[in-house]
Amino acid sequence: MQQLATDFINFRGKFRIGGLIDVGTQMSLIRRANGRYLLIDSYGVEGEDRGALLGLTDNGAKIDAILNVHPFHTLHCEFAHRIAPDARLLGTKRHRENAPSLPWDDALIEDAATQAEFAEELEFSVPAGLELVPDNDRVHAASVLVRHRESRIVHVDDTINVLAAPGVLKSVVPQSRLKFHPTVPSALEKRAGAADAFAAWARDLAEKWADTPTVCAAHSAVRRLPHGGWRDEILDALADTEKALSKHRGTYG
Structure with a gap:
């Protein structure tokens, strides 16, 4: 805790x-x-x-x-x-x-109307251009990202990763910068424009949440960011996907 x-x-x-x-x-x-x-x-x-x-x-x-x-x-x-x-x-x-x-509520968390119910405390973002539920259940790139308005902390599962050393090595081996999930290429919707939609979403998120101080990432770690770190690291993560995005454009347009 x-x-x-x-x-x-x-x-x-x-x-x-x-x-x-x-x-x-x-x-x-x-x-x-x-x-x-x-x-x-x-x-x-x-x-x-x-x-x-x-x-x-x-x-x-x-x-x-x-x-x-x-x-x-x-x-x-x-x-x-x-x-x-x-x-x-x-x-x-x-x-x-x-x-x-x-006993699930009828409202779905990926829907804007549901997210609006919690807008006083939370901001949400769903990656554009990605399938939220791909046919391949090993492709976990898409999720609903959540940011707490008061603290500006982001809670994210899989979509954004932080690579951290296990066990006692955590104290001596530095965390990685923010990275997009390695299955992003497989999660891209099989349609023209999906790669561009994802890239535009990532750039917008980098700016919109630029003052984020901390990221809680599933399966890895809590990452405390330097000033401007969110914007810089999201844009770097996007640059890392460019080869895959270009390949998708070549296939689908």
Whole structure:
């Protein structure tokens, strides 16, 4: 559990691939202006972190909604629902299809109308030109990015990565700069203009959220940015994808 700002807490959790490699996962708790809370993503917190979460939220009763923002992050949705069973449970269309036994809200988090309900505290962005739910379930490039207005902290799953060394090496090996998910080329919509749409989205996001001080990235780390770091690193990440974008333009136009 990391208190990153007065009204923003990030929980880091374990997620093992094949039961061996821990690639990590995350969930963020945001305190609203009215003193109640929002959960961004789902994770089955345990131990001291669980106690702290329940203590802050009156055993989950003060959590208004759980916003699941990556269509392929579904494993812990039931755990989060148990923490706050009376909270609105929101996700993407795939969340509802993948876990139909849960009491999903009819609203979808990828829809602008749903995002507008939380506009007082949060900003949202969905990558243009990418398939949110590709046929290949290993392609995790697209998600709904969330930025907390008060702290300007960004919570993002997969779309933007931070490469960090495992275990004790984290303290001696520097983090990478922000990078787009390596499956972006596979996630591009198979149509003319998709590459340009993604590039335009990335450039706009670099400017619009330029004053972002911190990024909470799933599977990796919390990255604290230098002044101007968000803009510079997003544009560098875009430049890294240019070869793939050019190839897509050559195929689809």
